[in-house]
Amino acid sequence: MPDLLVDVLDAAREHGDAPAVTAKGRTLTYRQLAERVLATAHRLAENGFTPGTRMLFSVRPGPDAIVLALGTVAAGGTVVFVDPGGGPELFARRCALAGPGWAAAESLLYAVSAPGPLRAVARRRGVLLPDYGALPVRHARSGPWLPGVPRGAVSTKRLAAPVAGHLRPPPADPDQEAVVVFTSGTTAEPKAVVHTRGSLGAALRVLATRCALGPDSRVHTDQMMLGLPALVAGAHWTMPPYGFAPAADPAALAAGLHGATHTFLVPADLAVILDSGVALPGSLRQVLLGSAPVLPPLLERARAALPDVEFLAVYGMTEILPVAIATGDEKIAHGGDLLGVPLPGVRARLADDGELLVSGPNLCRGYLGRPPLTEHATGDLARFDGDRLVLIGRKKDMILRGRTNVYPGLYEPAIAGLPGVAEAVLVGVPDEIGDERIVLVLLARPGERPGLADRVRAALPGVIDVSALPDEVVEVPELPRTARNRKVDRVALRAAVGR
Template identity: 65%
Template sequence: MTDLLTALLATCDERGDAPALRSGALRLTYRELGGRIRATAGGLRAAGLEPGDRVLFSVRPEPAGVVLALGIVAAGGTVVFADPGAGPELFAARLALTGPRWAAAESLLYAASAFRATRWAARRRGLLLPAFDRLPVRHVYAGRWLPGVPRGAHAAGRLAAGPTMSTVDDAPDREALIVFTSGTTAAPRAVVHTRGSLGAGLSVLAGRCALGPADVVHTDQLMLGLPALVAGALWTMPPYGLAASAEPVRYASGLRGVTHTFCVPADFAAVLDAIAAGRVPAPTGLRSVMLGGAPVPPPLLRRATALLPGVELLTVYGMTEIVPVAAATAEEKLAHDGPGDLAGTALPGVRVRTAPDGELLVRGPNLCRGYLGEPPLAEHATGDLARLDGDRIVLVGRKKDMIIRGRVNIYPGLYEPAIARLDGVAQAVLVGLPTGLAGDEKVVLAIVPDGPAEPVVATVRAALPALIDAGALPDEIVAVAAVPVTGRTAKPDREALRRMLERQCASR
């Protein structure tokens, strides 16, 4: 099994003075990148970090953060991605579960959480910051020193400039990354990846999207950035460390000379808006756009195909526990006119099957070790309902999103893609609203119209009987300006949509 760290460092040694990382004015060659990773690892070891130590990590996706994270893993530590906005109770529960001995955060985060005034300023913006400066751990800060950084904290920049660790062991079975996923304050859940499972993920992706030294990858996502580095390509990162939707013109301008990029659908839509409005020219030389992290609606693919002719649009299906699982091109997804959403063909090395209730089960060399504190995983139950069409995976819904109307179980994912393919529909989401009868729900179809609402609603209402099963026909069709989203990948927030629709119904 490939060890992510030793594979990357071998590329650094081989590529030498070739460009590796670029962000704004910062340029790192492979020699410099490998040197900084080894120096960070050596500095952490000298400061007392021991193999197996876990490090709470709250540093934005930028070159310094990449070097620090890889240096932690090279030193034998585990990066524990920590969301500082999770709220004090959930943060405390996650802290108790992982038992970190170190914390690595930006100096701005330490400053913002250390003082009452800055905590209140963050709270007014909806961010309930834990007191990072008072965590009973050793500290590393990224960026320039600011008041609030704990006394004795180590500067990440100084670690990267010190003596290097002479050797990095090849240890594919060593714990490397912990990412929190579904779970509650009472029972948080954390996915554990090893250096080997992460390395295997790169190999699986390479089976569908081969990268090489001549390629240039533009993204702030590790999913594509790390494979680019292992392949010897140039990874360019947005200098502002924010999602593309925050500054779409700036992000699109960064695509000049780029061959590959990765975006979540909501961010990519903002980039397409900038190109369509003429605020930035369509990128030349771009060969592939990878989309993942959330469902990719057909209108987005049609629009991208028109604005970026000749560019391969590749949708990637996966989850925290195992990524990637499957991939499909825009042409394959748009040609799929049956029920459900085509996730694509399982990638090399990944094995899939369905349980008796239709839930998709997946396994492969890129499967995580398991959940922290639980037995190792041999197979992952995705929570997605699917059917296997030959070697292709077609998603038909989420187990938890099932709507019950009378004696009929309705899986929204089975029908939403077909509805979204109708002219004038930008997005379609089916939800169930309580009727007051035990175990029964009213089915409401929320659509985001691409134009005047009334004629689009009328067109959808007329088309539905021939498009979806009679048992799934909605009781009501409602046009909304936008569907609420959740998380960095901007997935539809069905619970928030339910609340919004309930308020609309109550106000009538």
């Protein structure tokens, strides 16, 4: 049975002195990675860390973070990814749900969140941080000691220092809780996904069935769900600077990708890169796209700019990743929002209302504090085209106009394929009697001449069903997006066009 930790350590034994992880000019070989992971597990135990302990984790992506996370799991613990920037109340609720015994954070985070001038500066800038150092847990700090770091906090550098003698790797334990990731949920009732060593290991193996990784690959990403498969495959994982936004500096992205064979991008960032005209390196073989809908018009542009690159649109969610992968060519040929054939081991079916239900070995154990899951209700509406899944839209995005249910995802791909359209979003805006009028919001391609809304309105009857024709068509200079994954923020967009 797959096991994330066993798979990584097995790869380390096989690939020895080959480069494993590089960030900011610093490289760990596979041998060094394994040694530091096992040393971290050993020293955590010496410091009172016991199996079943959960560790709040707020350490920036990099080699040290990977070592600490894997070392925590190797010690029998769970890594709880938590963002302290969500506000003290939400942070407190999440801590209460997770019940951590340890916390690991950047020294700077301890300093900025402690009562004092730095915290006051952060507050004036709108950043409300909890007092991380006041948590009633054991602490591990990443980075040099700073004021605000709790007394007795263990240095992650010292945890990973070489240990005399041979350290035996932990036995396989696919059922061990390994990772907790907070997703949606209100402040009063936060929601957290629990993955095991086995479900994460299965996810890596499922991804490997479509992502061609090997010792000759170099993967450039800060996404663990692509970086960890790279390590299992013996590839070289390189990381961009923490906090780097590809769309903000396409030239820097291109420079970082020099020599890379694989990377991951969200569609909005790929669009900005294509608009910039920056040339991406010829070394690229596969570009994975996800976290938001990947539509044919964008893929057509990408294929024209990078004809030798295979684009893979990955469909999945925190609860089960990946579910299906479609190539750019498959999506272009299909024309709609094709998800692809469910990947090996993944089972998919449709509920009576068309909602997609999925399960498989890569399904999470469930939500923290709730009964285990045997199947995940995605919230997405889909249909089968033969053995391939096609996305229709989100249940919550359904628009009700009169007696007609309109699913935006069924029509947006076709509208986005019209000349001059970069993106098309249908939203429902309630009127004074509680019905909804449909507003089509357009984002034009760079350099498009004025009057796009009128041209699209005239073309719509030949593209979409009469029952879905919008009441209003507007063009906007940009679309509001969520900070986390750059998806279109439909709530914000609905509020903006409804004024």
